[in-house]
Amino acid sequence: MAVEQDSHLLVSVVALLGAAVVAVPLFRRLGLGSVLGYLAAGLVIGPFGLGWFSDPKSILHVAELGVVMFLFVVGLEMRPSHLWHLRGQIFGLGTLQILACIAGLTGVGLAFGFSLVVAFIAAAGFVLTSTAIVMQLLAERGDIALPRGQKMVSILLFEDLLIVPLLAIVSLLAPRAAAETGTHWVGILVGIGSLAGLIAVGLWALNPLFALLAAARAREVMTAAALLVVLGSALLMEMGGLSMAMGAFIAGVLLSESTFRHQLEADVEPFRGLLLGLFFLAVGMALDLSVVAANWKLIAAVVPAMMAAKALCIYLVARLTHSSHAEALDRAVIMAQGGEFAFVLFGAAAITGIIDPGVSANLTAVVVLSMVLTPLVVLVMRRFARPEAEGMEGIDVAEGLSGSVLLIGFGRFGQVASQALLARGVDVSIIDTDIEMIRSAQEFGFKVYYGDGSRLDVLHASGADKARAIAVCVENAETATRIATLVRAEFSQARLLVRSFDRQHARELVGIGIDYQIRETFESALRFGEEALRQLDVSDEEAAEIAALIRSRDAERFAMELATGGLQAGKVLLYSNAAPAPLKPTPLSTPRRESEALNDLPQTESR
Structure with missing residues (x-):
């Protein structure tokens, strides 16, 4: 029996890897992006496609670790000072966008005949944008570090914080909420305590821990410690009722100024990419085609209505906060979908009896379809939207300048x-x-x-x-x-x-x-070589003398090029009439004269 279970598990792993290996390169070659490739592969092999998997939710729960690791890597790139600089965008822009979107999406829900409570729950779930999809799209475009990307990251961080009060609101709306008010406050206090505990450990324990492990010179232990930090911070936040991804992000920020930052990033990166791909596969599997087929008219109308309403609210908020038309449109299209936290919110609402299980299934299908459609909508906008010059708001044109x-x-x-x-x-x-x-x-x-x-x-x-x-x-x-x-x-x-x-x-x-x-590159490379000599115990005076000699010889060669016509297009000028001799190894303790060493080098430098 155990052998059969192990064999079945191995078949599942092979199926997941095979689907990703086939679909992602194909979709990227077609210009559709890797996210859409993962989603399509998950739909094909899922329970509502070929039926190779019967429980996509369990895979989705494990695959969320990909999002967790992604946010940890992003946190490593954000020093606390930079994060403090973004506080206005996180809490100001984030709050404004969330309130506007919840109001607009609640209106859409009411227009489709939902009660006020159900419309609010649907809006609250849909307003939580998919961190995984947005971050992946930004990463593929190289926009995460740019100002427009930083604004989206800031809003996503605020949305991660928002899941806690939204779950508290769901509990308060439940029929038994009045008798459980004290429990809600206890949950909020536990969440705050978990956050404070993570920050304390990050400030005073993580760097000494990695210094101790580095002294042991065991690479596999450092990798294990990196995974321990990521998964441990995620677990602590989950136990406190907070977002796992937010916990990993905070851990990354606390380690962003550590001397081990680059090593941690290198250790986590392979796991991040693999698990993030698994997450998208699981989202594709979670699309219940039977629910879509039974309620296709409603879902076909709700999905574009919710995406359009959210995109419109995001665009208006962006323009009100002085973003250009191009930036506002880009943000609206990329963030117009629901996210993975909606599944948690809809599940909690169904358990407490606020919404029927059938309504929860419909809303879940709406969110999944919005996530599937987002990469496609982004692609269509990129290909068919008319190119527009970027706005000049806040930019001064050169006029009447008089600097020295x-x-x-x-x-x-x-x-x-x-x-x-x-x-x-x-x-x-x-x-x-x-x-x-x-x-x-x-x-x-x-x-x-x-x-x-x-x-x-x-x-x-x-x-x-x-x-x-x-x-x-x-x-x-x-x-x-x-x-x-x-x-x-x-x-x-x-x-x-x-x-x-x-x-x-x-x-x-x-x-x-x-x-x-x-x-x-010439001077920086020359200084680099001079410092390399010093690291090899060459005296400062000798290293400087060698650098000066190379600089002088380069000037002589350059003058000779000018006098003789120098380099022809596509050719390299050799500075010696004879073929250059191979470089001979020489002990550092008995260096030859610099001129002799230089004569052994092939003189082909062209930069």
């Missing part, structure tokens, strides 16, 4: 380059064309104006004719060359400094007549 230095491009290079000027108190005017970056810079106290540095009228408006120096720090080599050519021809009074991308680009810039150029 005009800095064009405020990406990763420009941000670092500007720091020395700003620290010295130099009057710097900064322009860029990336609206999202400009808004992000404003949050950190930088004033960046919108302006295309390759246009002569914008350069005049940015004060290029008055600037003592113009620094071109854009992220594209062709754009940098175009701007440098224009500046050199029109604003000869200014010193012209340009970021170059490789040796060939540097030669082009020198040919234009710029005053200074530097290849973006």
